[in-house]
Amino acid sequence: MASEEPYQNPTNPEDQPQNEEGSAKKLSKKEAAKLERLRKRQEAAAAAVAANISSMAIDDTDPLAENYGDTPLDDLKSKEISGRKWTEVKALNEDLKDQVALIRGRVQAIRAVGKKMAFVVLRERGFTVQCILTVTPDVVSAQMVKFATSLSRESIVDIEGVITVPATTIKGATQQVEVQVKKIYCVNKAIPALPINIDDAARSEEEIENALKAGEQLVRVNQDTRLNFRVLDIRTPANQGIFRIQCQVENIFRQFLLSEGFVGIHTPKLIAGSSEGGSAVFKLDYKGQPACLAQSPQLHKQMAICGDFGRVFEIGPVFRAEDSFTHRHLCEFTGLDVEMEIKEHYSEVMDVVDRLFVTMFDSLNDTCQKELEAINEQYRFKPLKYLRKTLRLTFEEGIQMLREVGVEIDPLGDLNTESERKLGQLVLEKYDTEFYILHRYPLAVRPFYTMPCYDNPLYSNSFDVFIRGEEIISGAQRVHVPEYLLERAQACGIDVKTISTYIDSFRYGAPPHGGFGVGLERVVMLFCALNNIRKSSLFPRDPQRIAP
Amino acid sequence: MASEEPYQNPTNPEDQPQNEEGSAKKLSKKEAAKLERLRKRQEAAAAAVAANISSMAIDDTDPLAENYGDTPLDDLKSKEISGRKWTEVKALNEDLKDQVALIRGRVQAIRAVGKKMAFVVLRERGFTVQCILTVTPDVVSAQMVKFATSLSRESIVDIEGVITVPATTIKGATQQVEVQVKKIYCVNKAIPALPINIDDAARSEEEIENALKAGEQLVRVNQDTRLNFRVLDIRTPANQGIFRIQCQVENIFRQFLLSEGFVGIHTPKLIAGSSEGGSAVFKLDYKGQPACLAQSPQLHKQMAICGDFGRVFEIGPVFRAEDSFTHRHLCEFTGLDVEMEIKEHYSEVMDVVDRLFVTMFDSLNDTCQKELEAINEQYRFKPLKYLRKTLRLTFEEGIQMLREVGVEIDPLGDLNTESERKLGQLVLEKYDTEFYILHRYPLAVRPFYTMPCYDNPLYSNSFDVFIRGEEIISGAQRVHVPEYLLERAQACGIDVKTISTYIDSFRYGAPPHGGFGVGLERVVMLFCALNNIRKSSLFPRDPQRIAP
Structure with missing residues (x-):
């Protein structure tokens, strides 16, 4: 709900290029040329590799040639179901000592020790194991x-080997066993x-700076490069963690709401008119009719309530053409939306927010420890502070707290990003929580469908929720009486013709x-204190990015 | 995957108007005029009701006036949290005998018996209860x-009353108790x-026809009228059931896949180029760049696999601009997408389909009995026949079965809708199942990214799945080698420049x-044998419909 200024984190070099429009545009030209050069190099390299593969695959002089080599493509076209048992890298442990395991993974690192020995670190979904090749007669x-040392990093290989348990801790891999390789195929x-x-992409800022102090210059992968080559970037342990946490946030959201009688629905993203008015919509031609992409499921989720579903939620993309x-x-993100009948008071909605998010944070802390650790390795953060019963302050109380520390603020205006952050600090100091609800916002700063307060029409039955000083949720009681809704829409300058089917929905009896x-993406970003929402979007879309 | 002819069900009058483009367009003009007239009538009626409300709300002559009336809007603006306990209509049962219950619902029906008694059937989320007002001193x-008999149908009312248990079965309501009304507020x-x-909308075709035989003409609500006033239409018990089942289908899909190590992801719907080639895409301007809406998450879900997520699924809208x-x-529907690493054979994917859908059908039959009954009341259907282990036939076997009954068919072409239906019949007769997998489709009829068979390049490692003779799932092994993928894309006439980031993803090692x-929507439609996909889409989008 807050108005936005471009955000700059002066301490984080990753954020520099994309925050100033000018430099971003310049960079983007340079970047394009760089990408073109890279592509050419890659194509040449790919051709070289392809040539190399065919020459390496056949080695008639080695009687053990069938224990290694490149798997012919025809064998990978579902040629047979061998019935062989595959073991996941994350499942490799001491219980499997002396057993033969068959694993598939990526070559993360290779180290040759003379010509008779080599170490290959194999990675599968973020888990790694050290594999050892030692020249042995008949094997x-x-x-x-x-062959093993000639493999390119990130190649996919199959390894068959015996599990051994070394006497000392293995530092370069997650699994504390080794694989004595008997067969290896690319x-x-x-x-x-x-x-x-991947090593560069997985490095923490701290590590880079410590190395610099020690006189070593390590590669720092900037945010745009990461996003340009997102398929590589998302292989890092931190990113594997981020998107598994995102999945878990969604799960808890669903499961909690289902347990409270909500029904999951899907409403159309292609709509006539714009979903909430305003100009920040993507427009398109729909079979000769003007249409746009929904900025939120607001109108349709309310219509589902008018349609007797009682309590609904929706998880789906929302589109904002804002610059x-x-x-x-982001220009496209995943909305988690809730709409419900209320009997008496909008606090019934805040009660759901409260229980839902406390349940969510508890569950993330309980069930996602490995993922949170992986993220913390690269992007250090402190666990979120939240109360068992979520703090609720009125907007007026918030304004008062800000005024007490000398922040000048319009009592009937909105909070800007800076005031939100400041208030977050004050709340943390006073109440020891980084998660709280601010309610009874001024009516003027809320959408037309927001219900005004019964006792003061300058305020509304609405709320925002904050995590670590940033707005994450907007909610409210809605106007459910059609004549009043029409009046509010007109007062807010909405072209009511474009939302006539919405307003009509309330004429047939609306609770x-x-x-x-x-x-x-914001929930994940703020729970993990990430500094950029692009880190919690798998393939982010912003005003300058529509690929990959 | 099959080519489509417009479908006509000659026995179902609901399907007539929208199947012939000509008549649909004509109707749409007539419909518009009709709607305009209706809107004017509604507005006049609304004004009359508003006037009536204010006159009725105050009745100084009645000392019991505070037991009924219209709740003032100000009281509905979150005025207070009374702490009163509300009971859901579906929870009203004999256990509550003689207790006072407070309920909120819609007036479904009203019947006056003289001036001293009235029956009001109250409905909440598909459940109904009979409420009785009897003139009683001091109450x-x-x-x-x-006041009660003057309420318009579908109005929302609060009723406070005592629960009684009648001696005989109540026919006109789902709950077998009555409410002796003490207070009633609109x-x-x-x-x-x-x-x-709603009674008309909830009526089965059977009922209409039986009435006609008995000389009575009942109202039949056609499909377009239903969709024009979807907010009313979705209040019918059948529709309440359909969308609760849809939610459950999604739940089982998610929970099953999560239990097998899949990660839920969200990929962008706004993309540069078209997701699978072809012209049936919605195009738009993305900040000055040409863009389109994803026809499927195909390319990005494969990129997530290249990005080490191992096994992923996505639930989200997909857009098809097909006429x-x-x-x-539909032009917009909800895609349930899965992508996974395979070790050896595309049968690993079919195994997931098999277990997932058998689990789903079992669960729907077990947990959604009430919903299935509600649907069956209006749209009669027989439970789906499926095997514990899903039948798998090769495409060649399917062709052979069709040829044996004299169906002429191209062995390297696709099946048309008619052949699919016919094969469905034959499979049902021979194997007693309405759910089966047909695999090893001709390569020529599959998308460019489909892996050809190792033993015959005219066929592919692909499959379709059928329910009740209609295709519901398409799947395949994909080409994972970049040079080969490029070759296949070119062979299929794809402009490879538009998918370069996709193809590049495979250069960094793809499993x-x-x-x-x-x-x-198709799963729900075919599981319940509904005759039109518009019945299983909350607010459907087709080439002629972008509202409500």
Whole structure:
């Protein structure tokens, strides 16, 4: 709800390029040329690899040649169901000692020790294991070791080997066993000149700075490069964690609401007119009719309430054509929306928010420890502070707190980003929580369908919810009487013709109701204190980015 | 995957208007004029009701006036939290005998018996209860009975009353108790001239025809009228059931996949280029760049596999700008998509389909009995026949079965709708199942990213799945080698420049993988044997419909 200024984090070099429109545009030209050069290099490299593969695959001189090599493509076209048992890297542990395991993963690192030994670190979905090739009569030939050391990083390989347990801790891998390789086959080669090295992409800012102090310059992968090569970037442990947490946030959202009698619905994203008025909509031609992409499921979720579903939720994309170049705005994100009948008071909606999010935070802390650790390794953050019963302050109380520390603020205006952050600090100091609800916002700063307060028409039955000083949820009681809704829409300058089917929905008997909307990416970003929403969007869309 | 002809069900009058483009367009003009007239009538009626409300609300002559009337709007603006306990209509049962209950619902029906008694059937989320007003000194006045009988149908009312248990079965309501009304307040009035009567909308075709035989002409609400006034239409018990089942289908899909290690993801719907080639895309301007709406998450879900997520699923809207005027095509629907690494064979993907859908059908039959009964009341259908282990036939076997009964068919072409239906019949007769997998489709009829068979490049590692003779799922192993993918794309006439980021994703090492896509609305439609996909879409979008 707050108005937005471009956000700059002066301490984080990753954020610099994309925050100033000018430099971003310049960069984007340079970037394009750079990408073009890279593509050419990659194509040349790919051709070289392809040539190399065919020459390496056949080695008639080695009687052990069948223990290694490139798997022919025809064998990968569902040729047979062998019935062999595959073991996941994350399942490799001491219980499997001396057993033969068959694993598939990526070559994360290779190290040759002379010509008779090699170490290959294999990675599968973020878990890694150290595999060892040692020249052994009748099993491992020197050519096989050479084959292994010639593999390009990130290639997919199948390894068959015996599990052993080393006496000392293994530092370079997550699994505390080793695989004594008997067979190794390359399933699909990666190009040798990767645009991003996974080790570089997984490095923390802290590590880079500590190295710099020690006189070593480590590669820092900037945010735009990460996003350009997102398929590589999302392989880092932190990113594997972020998107598994995102999935879990959605799960808890669903399961909690289902347990409270909500029904999951899907409303159309293609709509006539704009969903909430305003100009920040993507327009398109729908079979000769003007149409646009829904900025939220607001109108249709309310119509579902008019249609007797009682309590509904929706998880789906929402589209905003705003030119917001901030760390927390996207042109497309995943909306978590709720709408419900209320009997008496909008606090019934805030009660749902309260219980839902406390349940969510508890569950994330309980069930996602590994993922949170992986994120914390790269992007350090402190666990979110929240109360068992969520703090609720009125907007007026918030204004008062700000005024007490000398912040000048319009009591009937909205909070800007800076005031929101300041209030977040004050609330943290006073109440020891980074999660709270601010309610009874001025009517003038809320959408037309917001119900005014019974006792003061300058205020409304609405609320915002904050995590770590940033707005994450907006909600309210809605106007459920058609004549009054029409009046409010007109007062807010809405062209009521464009929302006539919506207003008509209330003529057939509408119950009092309210609801709220949350951005999935924002929940993840703020729970993990990430500095940019692009980190919690798998393939982000902003005003300058529509690929990959 | 099959080519489509417009579908006509000659026995179902509901399907007539929208199947012939000509008549649909004509109707649409007539419909518009009709709607305009209706709107004017509604507005006049609303004004009359409003006037009436204010005159009725105050009745100084009745000392019991505070037991009934219209709740003032100010009281509905979250004025207070009374702490009163509300009971849901579906929870009203004999256990509550002699207790006072407070309920909120819609007036479904009103019947006056003289001036001293009235029956009001109250409905909440599909459940109904009979409420009785009887003139009683100090509790119910004749004016109160008059107030109740003057309520318009579908209005929202609050009733406080004592629960009684009648000696005989109650036919006109779902709950087998009655409410002896002590207080009744109207929360929000519906206009008296509703465009659809819920009783009419809830009537089965059978009932209409039986009445006709007995000489009575009942109102039949056609499909377009239902969709024009969808907010009323979705209040019928059948529709309440359909969308609760839809929600459950999605739940089972999610929960099953999560239990098997899949990660739920969200990929962008706004993309540069078209997701699978072809012209049936909605185009738009994205901040000065040409863009379109994703026809499926195909490319991005594969990129998530290249990004090490191992097994992913996505639930989200997909957009098709096709001019398909059939009973089973929509311009926007909810895609259920799956993509997963495979070790050896595309049968691993079919195994997931098999277990997932058998689990789903079992669960729907177990947990959604009430909903299925509600649907069956209006749209009669027989439970789906399916096997514990899903039948798998090769495409060649399917062709053979069709040829044996004299159907002429191209062995390397696709099946048309008619052949699919015929094959469905044959399979049902021979194997006693209405759910089966047909695999090894001709390569020529599958998308460019489909992996050809190892033993015959005219066929592919692909499959379709059928329910009741209609295609519901398409899946396949994908080409995971970039050079080969490029070759296949070019062979299929794709402009490879538009999908370069997709193809590049495979250059960084891609595991063998496969997946499938399902339409949520189709699953619901075919599980319940509904005759039109518009019945299983909350607010359907077809080439002629973008509202409500």
